[in-house]
Amino acid sequence: MRTKLLYISGCLATLLIAGLAFYFFQQREPAGQIHLRVYESGHEMANLPHYIAASLGYFSDENLAVSLFNAKDDPAAEDLQKAGVVILPPEKAWEKKMHAFAQMTHFEPGFLLAREPMSSFAWSSLKAKIVIGGDPDSTLETTFEAILKKEGLRPQTDVTIVQNLPAKLRLGAFLAGSGNFILLRDPQAQQLQLAEQGYVVASLTPAGNVPAQICAASPGFISRNSEALVRYTRAIARAQSWIAAQNPRDIAVAAASFYPYLDLDTLTAVIERHKENDLWAKTPAIDPKQFAALQEIMFKAGELAKPIPFARVVRPEIAAEALKSLASTKNQ
Structure with missing residues (x-):
């Protein structure tokens, strides 16, 4: 008799747990979600x-x-x-x-950052300078090059662009002293500016929509x-x-x-x-x-x-x- 009662009690407990689980599952998972x-x-x-x-x-x-x-x-x-x-x-x-x-x-949401603040930036300032760029086929890089061409500057002739660095090494290379400018998107650009290690001088929106x-x-x-x-x-x-x-x-x-x-x-x-x-x-x-x-x-x-x-x-x-x-x- 005791064994039977224990068995029944166990079954009821299992059903109760299953019912509660189903209820809470239904609460967490709205129909059609x-x-x-x-x-x-x-x-x-x-x-x-x-x-x-x-x-x-x-x-x-x-x-x-x-x-x-x-x-x-x-x-x-x-x-x-x-x-x-x-x-x-x-x-x-x-x-x-x-x-x-x-x-x-x-x-393109990217920015051009310089090592020092520039009160008045002109794209001609990049002539004979080195820019740490993005991947060659990236919108960050190609829109930047499009702006240079609009401004009469020839990429890799008038402006040297470093494109052979892996993405994770570009910022470190800039902080170590390589290049005069760097291309970055936010929030990296803002974090660099907050640390006073780089300053936004131009956006890449002039490349167009x-x-x-x-x-x-x-x-x-x-x-x-x-x-x-x-x-x-x-x-x-x-x-x-x-x-x-x-x-x-x-x-x-x-x-x-x-x-x-x-x-x-x-x-x-x-x-x-x-x-x-x-x-x-x-x-x-x-x-x-x-x-x-x-x-x-x-x-x-x-x-x-x-x-x-x-x-x-x-x-x-x-x-x-x-x-x-x-x-x-x-x-x-």
């Missing part, structure tokens, strides 16, 4: 629309559970073809045969997860509209948790600088003309043998559907 892994090639100011969408709950509004990872730190990112969404410069997406479906910025930071995924991932990507892009679109309408201080407050190493005043100053440069795109839709402009820059830099058809590497229907549904919601 989609999990989406997002990788960033670097933690950059260019990715601000993602951070704002997370901070203001736009992903939650879309019933998305979004996890953000640094692609350099997560072993699961070794095969980005299967991993999920990746936020990165377009040339890196092409290398990995990934398709772009949204843009974060419509300018280009989709310099994009969201991409493998063709297979896009086909299997189009609904999730539309939801994600809709959240990014809302964040871009919010950023365009807000002042730098309010944006900094919303994004502060993503930049724990920058105090609020510093973060506000950085965002203000980028707002003045109109860095962040107003819409996630990639403009074919801007896409062509980027390819022209890369072609003239000798980093693209021939133009890549827009339809081969861009999936515009994702952003189109996201913007259409947003417009429909506003009109209701």
Whole structure:
């Protein structure tokens, strides 16, 4: 009899635990919620629309559970073809045969930094100087070279550009005394300036409108997860509209948790600088003309043998559907 009672008690306890587990699981997992892994090639100011969408709950509004990872730190990112969404410069997406479906910025977010403050900078100041640049095929490097050419300076003739250093060694080389100038994106640029080891003298926006930071995924991932990507892009679109309408201080407050190493005043100053440069795109839709402009820059830099058809590497229907549904919601 005792054994039977123990057996019944055990069964009841098991059912109770299972019931509680099911209840809490249901509470944590809203019906229809989609999990989406997002990788960033670097933690950059260019990715601000993602951070704002997370901070203001736009992903939650879309019933998305979004996890953000640094692609350099997560072993699961070794095969980005299967991993999920990746936020990165377009040339890196092409290398990995990934398709772009949204843009974060419509300018190159990089800066030129000098060793000493320069009250009045002119591009002609670079003549006979050495600049620590980026990868030869990067938007950071090719937009810089495009500006030099506009200013009548010949890359590697009038201005020496160091391009053979691995990314992780460039800043160290500059701090050790190599070069007169360096190309960097934020927050690295701002951190160097805070340490009084480098000073921003120019942005690279004079190169013109280009989709310099994009969201991409493998063709297979896009086909299997189009609904999730539309939801994600809709959240990014809302964040871009919010950023365009807000002042730098309010944006900094919303994004502060993503930049724990920058105090609020510093973060506000950085965002203000980028707002003045109109860095962040107003819409996630990639403009074919801007896409062509980027390819022209890369072609003239000798980093693209021939133009890549827009339809081969861009999936515009994702952003189109996201913007259409947003417009429909506003009109209701």
